[in-house]
Structures are given as C-alpha cells and as structure tokens.
Amino acid sequence: SLMLSSQRKIPEFSSFVARTNTCGELRSSHIGQEVTLCGWIQYRRQNIFIVLRDCHGLVQVVIPQDKSAASMKKILCEAPVESVVKVSGTVISRPPGQVNPKMPTGEIEIKVKTAELLNACKKLPFEIKDFVKKTEALRLQYRYLDLRSSQMQYNLRLRSQMVMKMREYLCNLHGFVDIETPTLFKRTPGGAKEFLVPCREPGKFYSLPQSPQQFKQLLMIGGLDRYFQVARCYRDEGSRPDRQPEFTQIDIEMSFVDQTGIQRLIEGLLQYSWPGDKDPIVIPFPSMTFAEALATYGTDKPDTRFGMKIVDTSDIFRNTEIRFLQDALTKPQGTVKAMCVCQGAKYLNRKDIEFIRKFAADHFNQEVLPIFLKANKNWNSPVTKFITEEQRWQLTRLMEIQDEDMVLLTAGQHKKACSLLGKLRLECADLLEMRGVVLRDPTLFSFLWVVDFPLFLPKEENPTELESAHHPFTAPHPSDIHLLYTEPTKVRSQHYDLVLNGSEIGGGSIRIHDAELQHYILAALLKEDVNLLSHLLQALDHGAPPHGGIALGLDRLICLVTGAPNIRDVIAFPKSFRGYDLMSSAPDFVPSEELKHYHIQVSWPTDSE
Amino acid sequence: SLMLSSQRKIPEFSSFVARTNTCGELRSSHIGQEVTLCGWIQYRRQNIFIVLRDCHGLVQVVIPQDKSAASMKKILCEAPVESVVKVSGTVISRPPGQVNPKMPTGEIEIKVKTAELLNACKKLPFEIKDFVKKTEALRLQYRYLDLRSSQMQYNLRLRSQMVMKMREYLCNLHGFVDIETPTLFKRTPGGAKEFLVPCREPGKFYSLPQSPQQFKQLLMIGGLDRYFQVARCYRDEGSRPDRQPEFTQIDIEMSFVDQTGIQRLIEGLLQYSWPGDKDPIVIPFPSMTFAEALATYGTDKPDTRFGMKIVDTSDIFRNTEIRFLQDALTKPQGTVKAMCVCQGAKYLNRKDIEFIRKFAADHFNQEVLPIFLKANKNWNSPVTKFITEEQRWQLTRLMEIQDEDMVLLTAGQHKKACSLLGKLRLECADLLEMRGVVLRDPTLFSFLWVVDFPLFLPKEENPTELESAHHPFTAPHPSDIHLLYTEPTKVRSQHYDLVLNGSEIGGGSIRIHDAELQHYILAALLKEDVNLLSHLLQALDHGAPPHGGIALGLDRLICLVTGAPNIRDVIAFPKSFRGYDLMSSAPDFVPSEELKHYHIQVSWPTDSE
Incomplete structure (x- = not known):
C-alpha cells in the first residue's frame, strides 16, 4: 500500500525480474536466505572474492574453490571486470575479523551455488570507479559507463524522487491537473532563440517554444484552473557553458490567484519535495524588492548565505x-x-x-x-x-x-x-x-523571493525603445498602472523570482487578463506585431480569469540540491557546451535527398563569410 | 496526508486562491457557510438566478433584489454569459419544491452579499454548452472555449489522474526511476519519418526521435535498471487522420527481465491506474500468438469483445x-x-x-x-x-x-x-x-497480449530483402536463433503487443544485448549502415545487461478509456489531421532573415513540380 512519504515502505526493487534482491540491500538479517543477484563485476580479489555491483550498492561474493564447482569458478574468474553475471547462493555471515564496517553490506557475503555469465565486457575506455578522474568529453562520449558511477546514480534517482514528490503535492494534495502542451508550435514575437522545424509544406516551419507560456494562459482561459507540467523547453543560444539547448521546467499556472498565493504554493511544494537526507527547509522564504537587492547585493539574485x-x-x-x-x-x-x-x-x-x-x-x-x-x-x-x-x-x-x-x-x-x-x-x-574562510556553508539552502521588478527596460541597442523585463504578458503592479501612460519605465511589475544561494531557480508573474491592456502594451509600448498573438488577445476577450504562475528551472534546482558541479551532472544525456551529443555525434549531416521532403537546402558558407 | 488512492481524501482545490470552495462541491451539508466562489456565468434566468460554472461543476446564485444591492445586481445582470465573476455569500437551502435532483448542487443556492466582475466576455463564436454541435475546425480554432466543456474537462482530468497513478505504481511501489531523455538527437537508420531541426552549424541537423528507444537501452547499459518516462515522441507522417505529429508514450525498460516479467508489470500498472468510475479490470490478460490472431481474427490486433x-x-x-x-x-x-x-x-x-x-x-x-x-x-x-x-x-x-x-x-x-x-x-x-445488435459492449475492456511475431518481414518494395517487423533491436525467440543463419523469415521474435478492444495500445520486446548478434542482424540481414549505430554496438560490448521493455501509447489508451471518438479529444491542444494548430495557425512562414542563422533556405517548388 502507498503511504505518506515519511512512512512509505521501500519500493519493491526486485519485482518482475530474475533477481530476488539487490546487491546493496543485504544485511545480517538476511543471513541464511537463498538469494539470486544480478550485477556487474566491480573487482575480483585473488580469484576468491568478487565484489558485485548494481545500482543499489555492492556485495561480496565468495567464489567456491572445491573441484565440483570448477566450471562455476571458471566463469567467475575469467569474466572481465564490468561483465554482467547472475549468481544464486546463500547469504552467510563473514568470518570473524573480516566484517567491513565501511560497506553497508559488509557484515555478510554470498556463498555461490550457481553462476551465469550474462554478458562479457570488452576492454573499457576508463575504469568505472569514482576516484578515477576522467575528462568530461570522455565521460559524455561513454555516457552509459559514466552513468554507472554512484554519483550519477544518486543524482538521477534524487531527481526522479523529488519530481515525484512535487507531483504528489500538486496533483494529490492540491488538485492540479498535469497537462501536456505541444512543442511543435508557432514562433513567438521576438523568438529569435527558438529552434525551427521544417514541415512538408514549402516555406512553413514549426517552432520549438522556450516555454509553454501561451498554452498555460490558454488553459486558464479554458477553465482548467490549476495546471502543471514538467515541461520540456528549448532555447537556441548557440554555445553557452552551463546552458542546455533543451531543458526542463516545473511549469505551474493558477486562476484566481495573487502573488502571495503562488509564493505560498511554491514554498509548500519545495518543503514537501525536499530530500529526506538534507535538513528540512524553513518557510515562508524571505522576500526582497528588486531595488533592495540591487542596492544591497548589486544583483537581482543575491546569495544571502x-x-x-x-x-x-x-x-x-x-x-x-x-x-x-x-x-x-x-x-x-x-x-x-x-x-x-x-x-x-x-x-x-x-x-x-x-x-x-x-x-x-x-x-x-x-x-x-x-x-x-x-x-x-x-x-x-x-x-x-x-x-x-x-x-x-x-x-x-x-x-x-x-x-x-x-x-x-x-x-x-x-x-x-x-x-x-x-x-x-x-x-x-x-x-x-x-584561503580557508567558510562563507557559504554547502549544507545551507538560502531561498529568497525577489519582487517588484521593473515591467520594462530600455532596449540595449536603442535605449529610447522599451522591451519587457521578463515577457510581455506580465501584469503591471496595481499601484503603478497609471504610470503606463505617462512614465512606463517607472512601472513595477507583478513578476517574482525565486533565488537559491545566489542562483535564479524560478520566475513567474501575475499575467495580464485584460485584452485592452495587453494590446496597449504589445502595440503601443513594445511595438510588437500583434498579429502573431491575435489568438491570445482574442482569448483574453472571451472570459479570461485573472491568473498567474511560475516556472522552476528543474535542472538548476537539482544541481544545487545535489551539490553537483554542473547541470550536466543531473541530466542523463546532456549536450556538451557546444550543443553536441558526444556519444552519438549529433547534430549530424543529412543527405540532401532527405532535405527535399522539407523543401529546404543548406546555404553553405562561401569563402568570403 | 497522502493516503492509498482508494482512501485518499479529496485534494484541496481552493488552497492559495481567492475562492473558499469550488462551484461543484457545495451540498446541503454546507448550508449556513459563508463562501467565496469564482466562475463563469453559464446562464441567467429572469435576472433572479445565475448559474455559475467552474471546472468542478455548476451552482445556482440568487441575485439580491433589494434596493441596497442595486450596484451588485447591475454587475450580475449586465455581465454577458461566459464573463468571469467572483461572488461571496451564504449557502442556503433552496425553497421547497425548487430542489433540482439532476444537479449535484441542486439542494442549495448562494445568497450573494458581494459580487465582482473579474472579466467581461465579448460575443462568443459558439455557445459553451455541450449540446451545441460544433464543427471540429471551429472547436480547434477556439480550443480555449472548447476546453470549458464538461467532456474535455473530464477527459483531461482523467488523463492526469491515470498518469499520476501510473507514476505511483512505477516509482513508489516498484522502484522505477523517471528519467528524461533528449529529443534533440541524431537521426536513426531508416528514420525517414523523423522531423529535422537545423542548428547553427552549416549542414548539420538534430532529429526529433520517434521514441527514446536508444536512450532507454543505454540507460540499462548504464546500470539504471528500472527506467520509465512519460515521453514525448515525434513522427512526421504527413497528413494522417487519427495520428498526431507529436504524441506521448509511457516508456518503460527493465534489466534482467523476460517477456512474462514485462507483461505482469504492465497488467499491474493498468489495474492500479484504472479509473475508479469504471469496472475493475481482470488480470492476467489472455495471450495469443501472432499466428493464432491472424488465423482466428485475420489481424494482429483482434477485438476479442x-x-x-x-x-x-x-x-x-x-x-x-x-x-x-x-x-x-x-x-x-x-x-x-x-x-x-x-x-x-x-x-x-x-x-x-x-x-x-x-x-x-x-x-x-x-x-x-x-x-x-x-x-x-x-x-x-x-x-x-x-x-x-x-x-x-x-x-x-x-x-x-x-x-x-x-x-x-x-x-x-x-x-x-x-x-x-x-x-x-x-x-x-x-x-x-x-441495426441495433449489441456486439461490442462499450463498458467492456478486453485486453489481449499478442506474442511470437515474426522477427523479419520481406520488404514491400523488394520482397527478396528483409526489414524488421518492429525494430532492429528486437531479440529473436530463443528457440529460433539457429534459423537466423538459415531461414531468417521463419525466426519468431520476443516482441509483444498489447491490444485493447481491437486497438494496439502498446508494444515492446526483449532486446538484443549481444553486440555480435546485433551487428549480424544490422549488417548482414538488414543491410543497414552500422556507423549510425556504432555507439550502441560499442555500448553492448561494455557490459550490457539482458533487458527489455515496452511503450504504451498514452493518447490511444486514454481515448479508449474515456470512450472519446478521437484522440484529439484527449489532448489539450491537438493538431488537425493535416498537422496544423488551427488556433495559432502553426506551422507558419518564417522570414528568410531568420533562416540564415541556420544556414538553410527554402526550395520553393517550381511550376513543373
């Protein structure tokens, strides 16, 4: 039965498969049990012991030395390290003096009765041991080997568990509806960072959106009043360290909500989903205006540790x-x-x-x-x-x-x-x-809301024109609406950022739900082509409820929670900083024959370019 | 607290927002309570009653008629239908004789004390009532209005809840790890149905994969031995009714598993996640060989109702x-x-x-x-x-x-x-x-496993050559391996399909974990370019465990469970059968300036084409 997360029993990790137990779970309480284990040969000692590994841990297996077990001994002694084997045998206690207190399974070992080589491993490009330093390029090229490291296993499992708890909180406790929105969509105004996808109609393209922003607002207008999605998003920024061309956000939108409502929701979400092996987090989080953050910390994402x-x-x-x-x-x-x-x-x-x-x-x-x-x-x-x-x-x-x-x-x-x-x-x-001064305690998680951002900024390339500080759907601060028509640069927005240890891990806003106001901001202030957004403007006129939301950057959040040095360490198959998949060498050339379906051809750069 | 799904208390649908209750939840047990409701005006009767709607249902609101409430009356009487309002008032019992037994909230009504117009609705393209027939094109164009129908609300909520229960079953009960895999990837051999995504390097393209097949196998090789993902997949088939260019599958892979293990897992998954308002399903599901299905039902997806x-x-x-x-x-x-x-x-x-x-x-x-x-x-x-x-x-x-x-x-x-x-x-x-004969009971869900498919089929365009019946990673049936080298067309595979009421809702297989066998099948039998898969072949040689998996087509499954006439009715923002988003009119033309970033240009068809 499924219980509260704190009381939840351990999942059945060995249901439906050939093993009876995982390598990491055996303790002295299992002594005497007949078990079947499947795993990788981590190392072998003197042809007497094998340490077998699976994603749950390590266990010592004793290779039988009697003559009747010669064929089994041959299998276990000849298989190269990282080969996959299945062994069945009895859990026995280790002889006195051989208990290994550093190993969770160090009180026991397995007396093998049968062994089977499931797959032999060829020579490896590097050793699967945490202490062997590898270049990141090599790790990415052989990602499937790197994933066997305990750190990557921990990171990916923690990510899965934390997202699962977020879903429980949103769906089961607070009635949110998980809705999938399209990724093949229309390009958005100013969407220069959007990947294009040619279709079979000449000259027409889908666009991979940077976020489900329009869809979440349309869902509110459609009466689905509590939406969330663990959403795949795309951003083409060329080569940028610590950015991925595709990334994941916890995307949330609610109707009839104000800024405080969203903030309390997110605080509850993070508290509920916070990993049990860390100190619990304290809520509510402190809040600071953008002006104060700039004046006191010189940034909109202060590290308040x-x-x-x-x-x-x-x-x-x-x-x-x-x-x-x-x-x-x-x-x-x-x-x-x-x-x-x-x-x-x-x-x-x-x-x-x-x-x-x-x-x-x-x-x-x-x-x-x-x-x-x-x-x-x-x-x-x-x-x-x-x-x-x-x-x-x-x-x-x-x-x-x-x-x-x-x-x-x-x-x-x-x-x-x-x-x-x-x-x-x-x-x-x-x-x-x-120099050894401890300023930023690595076990400390310091959350901060930053609020009251400006709604507009002068455009960098032409400071007499305005651009949205965040996006054009952000609602102005209610006290500043009159300034929209006189001094728009002084208008504060209802945008809020969530900052953790000096990194922005989320941002959101109360949205504009009034079609006229949205049209005025798009057309008169931002000089955008409103035709690209006519469907949204029309939707606002058809009974749009007041609404707001937030998006949390999942990769960044998990990176901070796990203490990983890089977001690539919390993603199973990340791209390199140049946007390559080093394992499969994507992106790749495509025969021009295949491009014909899509009515495109490559414009090869000439020498002069 | 989170409890077993059968005992779980109702989520808090009104936490963090301006309302105290939803429109649909009020009963006579609420009489005397002060409530605040937010919703859409469904209709108004004689300027005395308003029926207010939110996604949880309808409730009757009594407009105060006394002079002191004139401004409130004005608001509620002048707001067009589908306007959004907030009302506060007291839950009272309806006068004798006015109870509406057909309405879940029919015993009560709301005596309004304050009312606020949150957003007025302009003239609608069609009425938001279930009985008003609309063309599908109109429904898709104004999808945000169509989403307000009780049928769409039911379909999307059921989908969300069913997927949530699947996650509980996989993650919390059976220790699966939810892992996100990339969608910007390398094209696969024979991947003619894969969308291309140009990148900023001339001539190079990512490909949007049809499934995470390679990644799930690489995860098994990486020691993540129980993977699942609610995976977005892409398939460019041009115009096809009842197909979507992007779709969702419940993607599962396990190490050390056989065909029976996967089948029992999926039966448990569907039983656990099956909606409470339907008859429970009976497991295990019956099984039939491909040969028997063909001989008895003339198809590989028999409707066994x-x-x-x-x-x-x-x-x-x-x-x-x-x-x-x-x-x-x-x-x-x-x-x-x-x-x-x-x-x-x-x-x-x-x-x-x-x-x-x-x-x-x-x-x-x-x-x-x-x-x-x-x-x-x-x-x-x-x-x-x-x-x-x-x-x-x-x-x-x-x-x-x-x-x-x-x-x-x-x-x-x-x-x-x-x-x-x-x-x-x-x-x-x-x-x-x-003619009125009931053959296929709409409340009956008849699941069936179809097994022992052929591994290869003769190519349609050239019957002397072979192609994979499913995909080239499918393992041959253990009894038939020797036939690979003599009569490959007679080799049965370890592929299995799950059929529900005559529709294929899932398929999977035990995979090849032996590099040599995989190479032989790719190169010698299928004549594929093995270079495109060199990373996978290499990975198999580095200690790949035996593994297998399955993918369930979520859209199709939810369509059958809800009894929706079309998969578009279980997707929030589907594409038309020609692949268009009729709301935003995507795909769209892109200025050639923006194509330059990606080193492509459109090949406009000439008159002769």
Whole structure:
C-alpha cells in the first residue's frame, strides 16, 4: 500500500525480474536466505572474492574453490571486470575479523551455488570507479559507463524522487491537473532563440517554444484552473557553458490567484519535495524588492548565505578630498558605495587587490579603492591621509567594520556602482574561501523571493525603445498602472523570482487578463506585431480569469540540491557546451535527398563569410 | 496526508486562491457557510438566478433584489454569459419544491452579499454548452472555449489522474526511476519519418526521435535498471487522420527481465491506474500468438469483445464443385476460410451483401460467398445446390452456426483470406450494430497480449530483402536463433503487443544485448549502415545487461478509456489531421532573415513540380 512519504515502505526493487534482491540491500538479517543477484563485476580479489555491483550498492561474493564447482569458478574468474553475471547462493555471515564496517553490506557475503555469465565486457575506455578522474568529453562520449558511477546514480534517482514528490503535492494534495502542451508550435514575437522545424509544406516551419507560456494562459482561459507540467523547453543560444539547448521546467499556472498565493504554493511544494537526507527547509522564504537587492547585493539574485552587503556612503564622503569620489558626487546621480570584506585585511594580498582593481577596470571601467583596517586601528590605504577621523568613525559605525576587515570603495551611478560591488562580493568570497574562510556553508539552502521588478527596460541597442523585463504578458503592479501612460519605465511589475544561494531557480508573474491592456502594451509600448498573438488577445476577450504562475528551472534546482558541479551532472544525456551529443555525434549531416521532403537546402558558407 | 488512492481524501482545490470552495462541491451539508466562489456565468434566468460554472461543476446564485444591492445586481445582470465573476455569500437551502435532483448542487443556492466582475466576455463564436454541435475546425480554432466543456474537462482530468497513478505504481511501489531523455538527437537508420531541426552549424541537423528507444537501452547499459518516462515522441507522417505529429508514450525498460516479467508489470500498472468510475479490470490478460490472431481474427490486433472467429474449412470443401473454392484449393497454399456472422441472415440485407462483396473485390481482389442459414434449415445462397448435405452438417457443427446466422466463405492463400475476413468481421460488426445488435459492449475492456511475431518481414518494395517487423533491436525467440543463419523469415521474435478492444495500445520486446548478434542482424540481414549505430554496438560490448521493455501509447489508451471518438479529444491542444494548430495557425512562414542563422533556405517548388 502507498503511504505518506515519511512512512512509505521501500519500493519493491526486485519485482518482475530474475533477481530476488539487490546487491546493496543485504544485511545480517538476511543471513541464511537463498538469494539470486544480478550485477556487474566491480573487482575480483585473488580469484576468491568478487565484489558485485548494481545500482543499489555492492556485495561480496565468495567464489567456491572445491573441484565440483570448477566450471562455476571458471566463469567467475575469467569474466572481465564490468561483465554482467547472475549468481544464486546463500547469504552467510563473514568470518570473524573480516566484517567491513565501511560497506553497508559488509557484515555478510554470498556463498555461490550457481553462476551465469550474462554478458562479457570488452576492454573499457576508463575504469568505472569514482576516484578515477576522467575528462568530461570522455565521460559524455561513454555516457552509459559514466552513468554507472554512484554519483550519477544518486543524482538521477534524487531527481526522479523529488519530481515525484512535487507531483504528489500538486496533483494529490492540491488538485492540479498535469497537462501536456505541444512543442511543435508557432514562433513567438521576438523568438529569435527558438529552434525551427521544417514541415512538408514549402516555406512553413514549426517552432520549438522556450516555454509553454501561451498554452498555460490558454488553459486558464479554458477553465482548467490549476495546471502543471514538467515541461520540456528549448532555447537556441548557440554555445553557452552551463546552458542546455533543451531543458526542463516545473511549469505551474493558477486562476484566481495573487502573488502571495503562488509564493505560498511554491514554498509548500519545495518543503514537501525536499530530500529526506538534507535538513528540512524553513518557510515562508524571505522576500526582497528588486531595488533592495540591487542596492544591497548589486544583483537581482543575491546569495544571502553570507553578509558583505553594499552600503551607500555618499553622505560620509560629501566633502571628501579623494578625487574620484569627489568627481562622482558632483555628477547628478553620483554615489559612493562601499562593501566590507570580512577578514579581507587578513586573507587578501597585494595580488588579490590588483586582481580586484583590474576586474573593476576591465568589466565596469570603474575605479575601486581598497581600505584596510588593521587591528591597531591604523588605516592602511593609498588615500588614508585624505580620510578624516570623522569619516573613519562614521564608516566604521555604519558598516560595522571589524579588525582585519577590508573595505572596498567605489563611486559612480547607483546601478553601476552596486553591480560592480555585487560582482566583487562574489569574487572576494571565492578568494576568501580559497584561503580557508567558510562563507557559504554547502549544507545551507538560502531561498529568497525577489519582487517588484521593473515591467520594462530600455532596449540595449536603442535605449529610447522599451522591451519587457521578463515577457510581455506580465501584469503591471496595481499601484503603478497609471504610470503606463505617462512614465512606463517607472512601472513595477507583478513578476517574482525565486533565488537559491545566489542562483535564479524560478520566475513567474501575475499575467495580464485584460485584452485592452495587453494590446496597449504589445502595440503601443513594445511595438510588437500583434498579429502573431491575435489568438491570445482574442482569448483574453472571451472570459479570461485573472491568473498567474511560475516556472522552476528543474535542472538548476537539482544541481544545487545535489551539490553537483554542473547541470550536466543531473541530466542523463546532456549536450556538451557546444550543443553536441558526444556519444552519438549529433547534430549530424543529412543527405540532401532527405532535405527535399522539407523543401529546404543548406546555404553553405562561401569563402568570403 | 497522502493516503492509498482508494482512501485518499479529496485534494484541496481552493488552497492559495481567492475562492473558499469550488462551484461543484457545495451540498446541503454546507448550508449556513459563508463562501467565496469564482466562475463563469453559464446562464441567467429572469435576472433572479445565475448559474455559475467552474471546472468542478455548476451552482445556482440568487441575485439580491433589494434596493441596497442595486450596484451588485447591475454587475450580475449586465455581465454577458461566459464573463468571469467572483461572488461571496451564504449557502442556503433552496425553497421547497425548487430542489433540482439532476444537479449535484441542486439542494442549495448562494445568497450573494458581494459580487465582482473579474472579466467581461465579448460575443462568443459558439455557445459553451455541450449540446451545441460544433464543427471540429471551429472547436480547434477556439480550443480555449472548447476546453470549458464538461467532456474535455473530464477527459483531461482523467488523463492526469491515470498518469499520476501510473507514476505511483512505477516509482513508489516498484522502484522505477523517471528519467528524461533528449529529443534533440541524431537521426536513426531508416528514420525517414523523423522531423529535422537545423542548428547553427552549416549542414548539420538534430532529429526529433520517434521514441527514446536508444536512450532507454543505454540507460540499462548504464546500470539504471528500472527506467520509465512519460515521453514525448515525434513522427512526421504527413497528413494522417487519427495520428498526431507529436504524441506521448509511457516508456518503460527493465534489466534482467523476460517477456512474462514485462507483461505482469504492465497488467499491474493498468489495474492500479484504472479509473475508479469504471469496472475493475481482470488480470492476467489472455495471450495469443501472432499466428493464432491472424488465423482466428485475420489481424494482429483482434477485438476479442465478440466472437465471429475465422475458421479454416478447407477440409470440408476438399471435393467441392464450387468453382472458386476448387480453384483455390488446387493451388499449393490454397485454403477455404469461413466466418459466421451471428444473426447476419436476420439483420443484413441485399445491399449489405453487395457492399461486402465489393469491399472484398476492391480491397483484396477476392471473391466472397455469403451463405444464409434460415430458421427452416434451407440453405439460401447462389451456390446452395453445390453444397452437399454432409458439407452443410460439417460446417454447422464446426462453426456452431445458429438459426438466422450468415456464413461468409472465401478462398485463397491463408494470410490473404484471413485478412479479408478479419476486415469483413469488423465491417459486419458495424452493420449489425447499426441495426441495433449489441456486439461490442462499450463498458467492456478486453485486453489481449499478442506474442511470437515474426522477427523479419520481406520488404514491400523488394520482397527478396528483409526489414524488421518492429525494430532492429528486437531479440529473436530463443528457440529460433539457429534459423537466423538459415531461414531468417521463419525466426519468431520476443516482441509483444498489447491490444485493447481491437486497438494496439502498446508494444515492446526483449532486446538484443549481444553486440555480435546485433551487428549480424544490422549488417548482414538488414543491410543497414552500422556507423549510425556504432555507439550502441560499442555500448553492448561494455557490459550490457539482458533487458527489455515496452511503450504504451498514452493518447490511444486514454481515448479508449474515456470512450472519446478521437484522440484529439484527449489532448489539450491537438493538431488537425493535416498537422496544423488551427488556433495559432502553426506551422507558419518564417522570414528568410531568420533562416540564415541556420544556414538553410527554402526550395520553393517550381511550376513543373
């Protein structure tokens, strides 16, 4: 019977198959039982012992040495490592002194009665042992071997279990309907990152959508008022490290909901599905406005596992003689920003400071001023003499500077100065951790809602035009609707991001359900071709309920939960950072004959390109 | 708390949102409660009553008539039908005589205290009432309106719940791991039905695979020994009714399993996930060889809800004077086949017989001889005089012919004659049911395993060459392996199909786990380019366990379970039979500028094509 997850009995891992037990489950309580095991030969010792492995663990098998078992001994001793065998025998206790406390099955071993070689293994490209380092290209090329590692087994099983619990929470506890939406769809406005799929009609293409955004809204309009889907999404960004051309999101949409409703739902979802081998998470999650996140952490995805917050010190330096601070403050929106790097004076050296200054110059074209506060209270900085006693005192109090801390000062426009210090905050954290300071506890999961984003941003290539900060279906903040017609850049949105340990793991919004407002934003403000979205605009006019939703990036979330170094480690068959499947060498050339079905031909680049 | 599905409490359908209850759940036990409901105005009567609808049902709302509530009355009376409103009020019992026993909420109504118009509905293209007949094109164009029908709501919810229970069975009860496999992959040999996806490298394409076949096998080789996935698959077959370019299969693979293991797993899966509002299904399912299915039902997917089996009557007619039977029997593999159409003499008329004979001539170029057995035992047939008393007696006994039955006789090669009668069996069933005979009980679900298929078939275009009857990874039947090298067409496979009410709803096989055997079949027998599969052949050599699996066609299965007339009725956003999304008009033309990213151009057909 199926029980609450905390009380749930272990699934039957050996139903319907040739084995009676898994290799990893046998304990001294099984002694005396006749068992049949199937697994891979992990290693063999002195032709007496074999360690047999399956995805549940390892078990020691004793090879019989008596003459009557010669053929069985031959099978077990001649099969190469990683061959697949089936053995039947009795679970016996290990002789005194041979118990292995490091091995979960270390109290027992199997006295074999019959053995069968199911498949012999040829020479391997690398050893299937966790400690043998492999290049990632080799791991991806032989992915089926890499999957045998205990880490990959753990990652994929944890992913499956966590998604299963999410489904239980959404479907069984809260009445959500799991609905599959198409992936062969129409291209969306501005969908330059969408893969195209030619069809058999000349010149016509499907598009692989980046998310089921339109469909989830249409489902709400269709009266399916609680939708979710573990949705495959596609994004063609060319080569990008840590991005996959296809990825998975937990896609959710609800009718008659507000921002708080979605947030409480997601907190409950994560709490319910959180792996049992981690500390439980605390809900509700803290919340921060976009403005506060930028001012305090210099980013819209703050890592709140550690402090080192950015502080506005403009008032302290109003009358400074330090030239670059002075210059900045005389400009209309000039500010002076400071960040206290805890124990920076103790752990960071001259080379680190050089790196920091170069980073600021290269990436932000900004000057950064490091100030060291030594234990003896003597300020050590190139500009120490220009900092007054009063300024020193104010700075120390405002920023709670401790002995051996370092302060980084920069000046300029609010956003630029904060962004720079936000980046330096993470760079300094890396440097400090390399020196042994523990800033970011790997067992800590620090969730944060970031809210009140701007609805529009000036377009990068033409700042007089607007683009959606997230997507054009995001509803404006109710208090700011009047600004849509006067100062649209000041309109805050009802968008919310969920941040975990400094990574964005989800984002969503309350959507526009009013056709007129949606049309105004698309046509008048964003200058989009509304014809591409006429079906959605029409749908909004046919009784669309208020609705909102969210999408969680599953690959990223599982990556953070498992502590995997890369999202490729939580995906069974990932693409390389160039978008290749290194195992099958996809993508591949296609005979031009096959392209004819689709009325396309390749435009081969000429030499001049 | 989550409980066994039979004891599970109803999910909270109103958590996190503005409503306190759904429209469909209120009963007399709720009388006196203050509730808030959100829903669509289904209809309004005399400006006194509104019937409010959400996906859980209908409820009657009483519009207050007192002057103090004038503004509220205005809102509720002026909002067009299908507008979305929020009402708060008290659940009261209906006045005596006004209880509606046909309506689940018919004992109560809502006395409104506050009302809010959430969104007004513009003029609709059709009424959202189940009884208003719509063309399918219109339903697909306004899919978001069609989804509001109770039938679509039922179909999609049943689908979600059935899949959820399948997941519980596989994950929680039997330790399967849900693993997502890529859809951007390499084309497979003979993959002419695979959609192509151009990438940013000139001339290179991904392919959208027809199934995760290779990945599931590679997962077994990777030691993930129980895999499942609700997998999106793609098949480009051009225009085909009742097929979708993207579809969903329950994809399963296990290591160390045999055919029986997979069959018992699937029987348990379907029993566990079977909807509670249907009769429980009985397991194990009966099994039939391919040869028996062909001989008895003339098809590899027999509808076993009714009899009318095909019988070989060659021996009876060995000395017949009926010319076309005689002609057939003199040929080397000639047979005479007969089928008894129960009550055919009573219900089928001359026109039906003409139709049957024309069908046989048009589709099979075959002659069919109908024989009517009247109540008075006088044979009525053009050839009655050529049928001896002895033949009549033998036929009656062999086929258990009853009064008013009709017998159809045909002659020719075994396979062709059986196939014809198999088709006529279904045609006659349609005819009889049109006349009111109940042959196929719509509440009956008749499952059947079909096994022992041939491994190879002669290629249609060139019968001296072989092709796989299913796919090239199917293992041969252990008893027939020696025939691979002598008479490959006689080799039976370890493939199995699951048939429900005459539709194939799943198929699978034990796979080849031996690299040498796989290579021999691909290269020597099928003449395939093994380079396209070198990664799989290599993987088999690196310790591949014996394994097998199955895939269930989810769309077809849900279609049969719900009794929907078409698979499009169990898919939220299906494509039309020509592969169009009629709502967004996908596929669509793409500016040639955007094609440049992918180094392709359209080959527009010339006039001569």
